[in-house]
Amino acid sequence: MGKKKGSSSPLSRIAFKAFCDQLNQAVRSQNASASFACGGTIPIKGTEAAKLTSGTEKATKGKPGSASSPVNIFWDCKDGSRGGKLTLPLDGSKDDSNAKLCGFVADCEPAGFGRGQEAVMDPTYRKAGKLDTDHFMTSFHPADFGIIGNVEQVLCTNWSCRRIRLELYKLNVYSGPSGLFQSHVDTPRSKCQIGSLVVCLPSPFKGGNLIVRHEGREIDFDWEQRSADTIQWAAFYSDCEHEIKTITEGERITVTYNLYVTDEPMNTLPPSGPIFDPKTLPLYQDFKNVLQIPGFLKTGGTLGSFCTHAYPHTADDAYTLLPRGLKGADLVLYSVLKAFGIKVKVLPVIIQKDFSPNNSDSDDEYYEYARLDGKVYIGSYLTPRFSANNFEDDPLSKVLDEYWPEQTFEKPITWITHPSPCTSQEAMSYLAYGNEPSVHEVYSYAAIVAIIPPWTERQEIVQQARNN
Ligand SMILES: O=C(O)CCC(=O)C(=O)O
Ligand SMILES: [Fe+2]
Numbered sequence: 001m002g003k004k005k006g007s008s009s010p011l012s013r014i015a016f017k018a019f020c021d022q023l024n025q026a027v028r029s030q031n032a033s034a035s036f037a038c039g040g041t042i043p044i045k046g047t048e049a050a051k052l053t054s055g056t057e058k059a060t061k062g063k064p065g066s067a068s069s070p071v072n073i074f075w076d077c078k079d080g081s082r083g084g085k086l087t088l089p090l091d092g093s094k095d096d097s098n099a100k101l102c103g104f105v106a107d108c109e110p111a112g113f114g115r116g117q118e119a120v121m122d123p124t125y126r127k128a129g130k131l132d133t134d135h136f137m138t139s140f141h142p143a144d145f146g147i148i149g150n151v152e153q154v155l156c157t158n159w160s161c162r163r164i165r166l167e168l169y170k171l172n173v174y175s176g177p178s179g180l181f182q183s184h185v186d187t188p189r190s191k192c193q194i195g196s197l198v199v200c201l202p203s204p205f206k207g208g209n210l211i212v213r214h215e216g217r218e219i220d221f222d223w224e225q226r227s228a229d230t231i232q233w234a235a236f237y238s239d240c241e242h243e244i245k246t247i248t249e250g251e252r253i254t255v256t257y258n259l260y261v262t263d264e265p266m267n268t269l270p271p272s273g274p275i276f277d278p279k280t281l282p283l284y285q286d287f288k289n290v291l292q293i294p295g296f297l298k299t300g301g302t303l304g305s306f307c308t309h310a311y312p313h314t315a316d317d318a319y320t321l322l323p324r325g326l327k328g329a330d331l332v333l334y335s336v337l338k339a340f341g342i343k344v345k346v347l348p349v350i351i352q353k354d355f356s357p358n359n360s361d362s363d364d365e366y367y368e369y370a371r372l373d374g375k376v377y378i379g380s381y382l383t384p385r386f387s388a389n390n391f392e393d394d395p396l397s398k399v400l401d402e403y404w405p406e407q408t409f410e411k412p413i414t415w416i417t418h419p420s421p422c423t424s425q426e427a428m429s430y431l432a433y434g435n436e437p438s439v440h441e442v443y444s445y446a447a448i449v450a451i452i453p454p455w456t457e458r459q460e461i462v463q464q465a466r467n468n
Contacts, residue, residue, distance in 0.1 A: 011295040013366060019290045020369035023303070023416045026286035027333060031308050034329035036214040037236035038154040039221055042145050043067045044089060044202055047229035066145065068231055071201050073171070073253075075136040078107045088253065089202040089229055101203070105129060105251060108173050114187040126181045129173040136171050138255055140231065142197060151235045151259065155195060157276040157331055162324060163262040166197060170256050174208060176249035183213075183243040191312050191321050195259040197235040204228040205250030212242040214328075215308055215420065227252070235259065237327045239310040239422075261325045278335040279468045287336060291452070292462040300454035301367060301411050304378075305333060306349070306419040306447045313348060313446040314425045318382040322346045322446065334448050340461050343451040347407070348379040348444040350427060351419070352396055370415040378449070380407035388430040396442065399430050419445040 011019065043049035050067040073086045086104045090097040108129025112121045142148055148164055156162045169189070174180065186196050198210065200223050210221040212234065223232045227250070236242060238259075244252075278284055290296055297303075309327040312318060323346050326334050337344040355375035377400055388399050400406055404427075427444035431437060452458070 009295055010298040017369060019293060019296050020414060020416055022286060023290055026283055027305055027417055030283045030332055031215065031329040034332055035154050036240050036328050037212040037219045037234060038151060039234035040150060041226060042231040044229050045069055049226060049229045068145065072139040073136060075107060075131055101251065105173050105175060111172060113184060127179050128181060131171040133168050142166060142199060142257065147233055155235060155237065165260045165262050166257040169258050172254050172256065174244060174247045174252040176205060176247045179247040179252065181244040183241050185241050186238055188238050189258050190260060191315050191317055192260040192325065193238050193258050194261045194325055194327060195235055195237045197257040197259055198233060199255045200232045201253045202229050202231060203251050203253050205252040206248045207245055208247040208252040209245045210234055210242060212236045212240050214240045237309060278339040281332060281336060283332060284336045284339060288465045291458060294455045297452045298455050301452050302409050302413045302449060303452055304413040304415045304447050304449045305417045306445050307423055308420055310423045311446050312425065313382050314385040314427050314444060316384045322382060330448065337450045340465060345449050346446055347449050348382055348427060349447045350377040350442060350444045364412045367412040367414050370418050372415055378407050380405045385426055386428050388428060391430055391432045392434065
């Protein structure tokens with residue numbers, strides 16, 4: 001009878017795939033629009049820039065959007081004999097201001113960069129000066145101008161339990177005509193590091209654009225034009241590749257900070273801005289539209305989507321970092337699924353490429369959407385990286401059996417996205433004794449996995465979602 005048909009029968013495979021298509025599009029468009037970097041400007045009191053921005057110079061310190069006093073830098077001079085003080089922007093009416101700037105630049109050490117565990121000096125890759133935190137101080141603090149709140153809102157989406165803590169890291173000077181820093185990813189200083197903040201102090205320069213990239217998108221922070229009289233800043237997630245284009249003239253002086261997610265327990269701190277409500281996002285509506293179809297995963301199932309950002313998800317204490325340290329689009333997807341009240345986890349996934357799966361199981365095929373290329377193992381929790389020994393003939397499945405907490409699901413996972421190559425982490429290495437001993441490294445991806453209850457149990461969830 002017609003009445004029964006629509007509400008109680010599972011979807012045809014074609015319809016099932018069409019709904020998965022909708023979820024795939026929704027997640028992909030969310031990924032394509034999610035923030036991975038943000039930035040802003042703070043004019044200096046008494047300059048044209050301040051008048052243009054606020055119309056008044058009376059804006060007070062401590063208020064987002066206010067102007068800053070000129071910034072003082074205090075540092076240890078190289079000869080150790082005395083301390084130096086530089087005020088930016090330079091006061092053009094003072095004859096010695098340029099000499100002071102030159103003295104300050106000369107007191108900086110050449111800056112290297114991290115390659116693996118090594119610190120490398122290579123001026124074709126990075127040409128800059130640096131001062132470490134034990135050799136300088138500055139009168140500028142990002143919290144005075146609402147930068148932290150801003151970053152929390154844009155990068156952390158002000159999810160109630162997440163706050164950002166910032167730690168001063170370095171002062172750098174990139175000088176014309178050849179200062180630069182080619183494409184790199186910052187070395188994380190701790191597992192809890194979520195990003196970096198760069199504050200560019202007022203000093204005129206040309207070139208020096210900071211370009212930040214993530215998943216084929218890029219943001220170009222072009223600070224040249226306002227460099228003389230404005231503090232300009234950018235914050236970005238720690239896994240984003242970035243570079244500084246050549247500084248052709250002047251001095252580009254930056255103070256960098258590491259950004260960490262705090263390990264405050266849930267809800268002990270008041271949020272610094274409006275609390276982000278996942279139910280207001282288009283992605284929530286998109287999931288609602290599919291979850292309210294009775295025949296979609298009618299008897300229950302599991303949806304999986306791969307994280308778009310990289311995480312140290314195979315570190316010893318990864319379970320303390322995730323899901324708390326989720327970034328951008330991953331945080332949004334996780335929060336949206338959570339907002340339905342369904343069970344969501346961040347789990348490790350190993351894909352064994354050289355394994356040809358047996359495709360004859362037609363039930364498996366029913367749940368399949370994004371086809372993963374190989375045999376898929378899903379961990380039951382985030383597992384620290386390990387090494388194993390003594391395996392004959394490279395039997396990965398045996399290593400996993402013995403050392404890795406593989407989770408089995410009653411029904412196969414419906415993957416709605418594919419993994420991004422740059423997000424995998426080494427999960428294990430093992431020595432196999434075949435004809436010749438060989439070391440194998442196995443990588444895993446982090447994925448967001450949601451248990452979708454059967455329709456009979458899902459109705460209430462959907463009803464609540466409809467009321468939102
Ligand atoms: O100065 C900048 O814009 C970025 C600096 C940077 O990438 C670094 O210090 O690692
Ligand atoms: Fe960097």
